[in-house]
Amino acid sequence: MHIHYDVTQSQFSLQAGNATYALKVSKQGLLQHVYWGPQLSTSGTGPSSVPIQERGYTPNLAGAPNGISLDTLPQEFPTYGNSDFREPAFEIFQPETGSRILSLRYNSHTISEGKPKLEGLPSTYVECVEDAETLTILLEDARLQLQVELHYTVFPKHPIITRSARILNKGNQNLEIRRALSASVDFDAELSDYKFVQLSGAWIRERDAHFSTLRPGVQAISSQRGTSSHQQNPFFALAEKGANETDGSVYAYNLIYSGNFLAQVEQDQFQCVRAQIGINPFDFTWQLKPGSSFQAPEVVMTYAADGLGGMSRAMHRFYRQHLLPIAWRDQPRPILLNNWEATYFDFDANKIESIATSGAELGVELFVLDDGWFGHRDDDRTSLGDWVVDHNKLPDGLENLAQKVKAQGIEFGLWFEPEMVSPDSELYRSHPDWCIHVPDRPRTESRNQLVLDFSRSEVRDAIYARIAKILYEVPITYVKWDMNRHLTELGSLRLDATQQQETAHRFVLGLYEIMGRFNQEFPHILFEGCSGGGGRFDPGILAYMPQIWTSDNSDAISRLRIQYGTSLAYPLSTIAAHVSAVPNHQVGRTTPLRTRGHVACTGAFGYELDLGTLTEAEKSEVCSQIEFYKTVRPLLISGDLYRLKSPYESQEAAWMIVSEDRHEALVTHVTVLNEPNAPARRLKLQGLSSEIKYSVRADGDSYTVSGDVLMHQGLFVPQASSDFESIQWLVQAL
Ligand code: DGJ
16 A cells, blocks of 8 residues: 555545655645655654644634644645635636625545546556556535545655646536646745756747755746647746755656646745746636536646756656657657658758658668648748648659658658648648637737647547548658747637637647557558747656657757756657758757767767768767667667766766666767866766676777776766867666
8 A cells, every 4th residue: 555544633645756746635624735855754744733823914714723724734635715825726706696705615535546537538457457546535615515535656766756636517507617737735944945856948048957945935937828838838847945956855847738837936925935836827717607617727736856867867767657659658769760851841852852862872861841842831831730742842642752751761750730721722622610719809820820729629539630641541650739929829729708718728638649540550651749849848848758859959059958858857868859951950050960969869860961961970970879879769769868977067968878777878078169278177976886897999999997986987078179079978787
């Protein structure tokens, strides 16, 4: 048993790997947070009560003894209106009376093996019921006959708890949900000087890690763009003051959701810290009719005592085993060649065939035809939605092209942007009302396109049919699923006036439905997520697509920060990374081919340039990169990441991946700006075994050394001779 219920104390103790989470039912029937942190004894007692103390301006809860105020009680699913003035997790509006007041009290609970699926939403899974245990607590507002099911799942092998909430209207009046976050945890003042860690940025500079000290009041990140976005990510962590890659307590939250989210931390008047995440209440309401229910997304909560590195490894392992699509999660990802940066829209069949051939000759395993193959799409002003081959560019059609590519011994992949429509398209001319819009208002175009209303099943069905036809007809084993704008004029023709603020969430539900359908029907196809690069890099997408195009910025030096930040939450196997041409198309920088290879080959590896234009020496280097990647590829799928030097802190970056059995490791070091006459730099490795002797190889040199020497004395980094140099060491047990 990993979930223990102590009847005498009405307390639940959840054992999650080497962490414990405890909560209890108070005498008033309130669900009270007790503890989250390093493992406590399984008896489930622990520090169960908060001191009861009457304080000014914190009103007592009606009917409760003096000193019991919701404003100071640590809670699990707080509501507003009766003595808690902090940010609530849940808000209801009663249209008949205008009341927003709620009193949720414990009703009952169950503890069961395994983990239920979430209706309509992606979630983490187990294949054997023994791999997880779930506590379901039913809270109820007796007056409204409104119920909330809180689900807590623990995975004994992981320091992870997942939480979600389901709201049920058992009464006979319409209710409106105004806020339904997925999790809320009330920490005490011990966390008041923790750092808030967030991944924020913009297009071509996604997921930069930011650290800020908690302060009184609310600190929040959110998206109201309709997607999880380039600008923010549905991840945050609270890291102990002084925590680093190896030491310190860290609590992380990651929402399995691809739409508008809110993640916030509130430090109250007594320095207690409330940390919450869920669907963004901004421009969101949900009509909860009698008899209906609403499912809030799942949140993955991680506790690590061994710093940010420990947090990341725990999340990576968990996602590799319990989130990524089963068909792909353990499979080596094909080394691909994508034509986007090689041609943009300017190509014909000959050009594409020649690029694919040059890739096949050098050893790539998959050629991907990007945007521009359909309708009459010679630029980004047209044809989205018309998923019919452009015979001007590809006169013999797609199937013929795919067969020619396959004849070279490599697979064929294709780009789609299923959620979009161009105003200049047959689809739009036939169905101008299929896009998200508000009647009588101008429709904002972004990249000259509109967003299809995926909340509507007939729209999804039509798009599914058009794309599936191609996937049946053409031998395609990979699809790049792009999404190149955010949502505006949010409204849906199929929803009544009271439901218009459901549009953004219904769009995401529709997206999940159609992605699920594609996964089900085409399990042999590897779907790669993309949204103008990494604009939708979140666990919701990863549940359907095991890798995501990390950024439209393919410059190796920019990628140091982007991939480093992304790796805080997401496994390397999910981080798609390509070698592209120089000068780089996004930042104009010229970096060595070797460095571009080193940076890209610690992700889902590929190329994005015309390999045919390279010199013979460069081609031979590409061949070696590909051969090398094939040998270290298993590390990417199941190895552990150790970040050694942060590109945020200095002019160098270093990281390593270690196999589960610690027998093999790949270490990468990149110099950003070279320092003249620099001090000798050492790189202390991590995650190896002290007892094992390893061979260390780099650039033709090799020597033997024990793991403890590598970890305590470290490797000397050779002095770079110019900017942007890199080195990789392969460490293998003898
Ligand atoms: C944005 C993507 O991130 C790029 O890789 C490319 O596929 C373009 N869209 C195509 O329009």
